[in-house]
Amino acid sequence: MQPLFEGTPDLARMRRERHAKLVAAMETQDVDVLVLLGESNVRYATGAHAPAAEIGRATLQRPIAVVTVDGWVPHVFSAFPEGLPPELPPESCHGPLPVELGGGGLVDAIYDVLGGRPVGVVAFDEYTMPLYAEVSVSGLELGDASAVMGAAKLCKTFDELACIREAQRINDTAMDAVRPLARPGVRQTELTAAFLRRIRELCISSNCVDPVWQVMPARVSSGPYSTTGDVVFPTATTDRILREGDVIWTDTGCNWNGYASDHGRTWLVSRDARPDAHQVAQYQRWRAVVDRVLEATRPGATGGDLVRAACVGEARRPWLPHFYLVHGIGTDPAEAPLIGTDLGSEFDESIVLVPGMVMVLEPVIWEHGHAGYRSEDVVAVTETGWIALSHDTYHPFPDD
Amino acid sequence: MHQSFGTMTLEDGPSVAFDAVRALRRYRVLAEMEARNVDVLMVGRGGNPKYVAGSRGLTLLGSRPFAPTCVLVRHTRDVHLLSISDEGVPLEIPHAHLFPISWNPMNLMMRLAQIPGTTDARVIAVDGLTPLFETLLHNTFPDAELVDGDDLVRSVRRIKSHEEIAIIRTACALAEASLAGALDALEPGVSERELLGAFEHAMARNGVTTPGQEGAFCVTTHEPADPVSLAGAALRHIPGDRVVRDGDLVALHAIVQYGGYEGGVGRTWRVGSGGASPSPAEVALAARGRRALDALVAECVPGRAAVAFRRAWEATGEPLPALPIVTGVGLGMEPPIVGVGGPGSGGEGRWLIEEGMVLAVQVCVCDPGVATWFARETVAVSDMSPEVLSRFGWGPLG
Missing domain, CATH: 3.90.230.10 (Creatinase/methionine aminopeptidase superfamily)
Structure with a gap:
């Protein structure tokens, strides 16, 4: 199926439409002010970017957003003016707010940009302890921002889909360049080196996750200890030397203009990679699961429908039990809809597919004694069914 | 101790005694818990879990909200860690002290309550909160006061060995x-x-x-x-x-x-x-x-x-x-x-x-x-x- 999202997204229009959706969700949920600390939430609400950094640095340097239900331009506290969208007026741009450091004045700084103490519900997405100490004695009527964010983020606009597609295209292209390097004698970290360099050459905004090139054991008991008894994935990359015949599961993700990609494939380490009969059969089972899920994918279908479709003919649920059959993707690398998690079947039934939802399908076929097959495909739900946002080959497995 | 600036583990040992580093860090955190009369520490942000547990997890870039992924109990001196496997988990943390990740906060709360020493804690220190975890922690541990664990761990992290x-x-x-x-x-x-x-x-x-x-x-x-x-x-x-x-x-x-x-x-x-x-x-x-x-x-x-x-x-x-x-x-x-x-x-x-x-x-x-x-x-x-x-x-x- 051909993608419908060719061309360059209009980033200013995207930010406008997201803000409007957020304000609509605030109205519906009776929230008057959103105070956002989460990096992906701030990015969604305002378009403000910070440099990609390890979590401690990212936390200390993070931009903070204040959004009001009157629909006025949001306020941003940030140390990175180069990461602010050009349409944000100077009166909405403020220096960084040290929410991690204490010493008082945090709530007052929020009042200042609002022109006084707000009336109504003020919803936070998270608290640092210094902020919590101030907020809990402020007398403000407090709310939870997560439901507002979730409602706005669930369905993507045209421009958001175009961003995800571009992030995915760069990720896929970079992995095409790395795959031939997965040969005996190469270290996992060398694959990381090649990937990180290639995504920059392809003009990615940032990398999201330490790339995974996990060598899979033939059986769970030969791998690391598992608290669930199921196969362990993902594990962090080391300088492990790849050997002939290693089965590796890859998992990489990067970010283009605030939107994440997700790329997972099964590779075989060899100068002449040819899957054996078991491996081909695993791959075909994986394809069959994906095909059944996509067959059921249309507006109105539930998460439960997808779970049932995936499980037809399978002795056990064909995905990792500590993860999911499906996760969403957007400004977060994993966001709603989450289908097939330990939230249970009732939760799955409550998820109704609507156009604009993005789904990363990640079934896993595991065969005791013969390792397994895992890949990830990304699709968007459309008016009539779905379209693919990822297009990478399954090499060395047959593509058709 | 080796004075090497390399990263190899040699036959006579690694270039840095990471096990000794972890032991000292944990000792100092426990001493600070004692000094602040904190019974249980639940951390999940920035370098805090790394400081307490020392595990080598998958690195994600960017900030993430608080979740109680690493628990240290003062009475037992045990670390309990959210992890589906022992890959990257230091040897001194036994398998029984690992709990799997969960998308269901109720399952996570149940696992926290099963950790010996958490349900009778009077003071629990956390290094952050979300509106959801604020409610869940209060409901699961109604007798405990929630205090600032971020300041606790940061105060110890400040001085390096x-x-x-x-x-x-x-x-x-x-x-x-x-x-x-x-x-x-x-x-x-x-x-x-x-x-x-x-x-x-x-x-x-x-x-x-x-x-x-x-x-x-x-x-x-x-x-x-x-x-x-x-x-x-x-x-x-x-x-x-x-x-x-x-x-x-x-x-x-x-x-x-x-x-x-x-x-x-x-x-x-x-x-x-x-x-x-x-x-x-x-x-x-x-x-x-x-x-x-x-x-x-x-x-x-x-x-x-x-x-x-x-x-x-x-x-x-x-x-x-x-x-x-x-x-x-x-x-x-x-x-x-x-x-x-x-x-x-x-x-x-x-x-x-x-x-x-x-x-x-x-x-x-x-x-x-x-x-x-x-x-x-x-x-x-x-x-x-x-x-x-x-x-x-x-x-x-x-």
């Missing part, structure tokens, strides 16, 4: 090696993003895949159209598509994590092919920067409040730049933060500089219409003179 400083020294060597990789690519026609790619390529080729931050690798030579602030020099930290030209000045900030600890070095390099010399204005700018850097390094001595760095900066006559001039260094970036991003001079007065702290000192000066000059060193505070852990040349501007 000799072993931790040895790790940071190795992290600096890795950052320098990665910066050398970026310099090899620094020639007219390369884009800022490609420089970042060359930096990370060199980093991963050295066996480490965890940058402290992507960037900065930014051209700082001023274009006539560039907004120039006289209030203080600013550096773009987010690399873009700008292409380096012959004669440009380029700011380079390499930050790499080894064992979770940050090493970093920053320089401003002049792109020169054909032996063209820097202009007198560029040389003068670099000299101003070096004087400011020397002034900050000289303040890395015990016994003063962190605000001394601000005063030392003011004495140089340079306007305060639009970035912190000092940050703490440890398991990633840490307080204190002096300058932009920090609590201001009042807050800086509360932080005492002590022996065993490691600091990043950063300088950014500007000559409007010429360029911006940036440098960063990583410095250990000792009872002797400041020990500059980072080492790198100054290039054509030196």
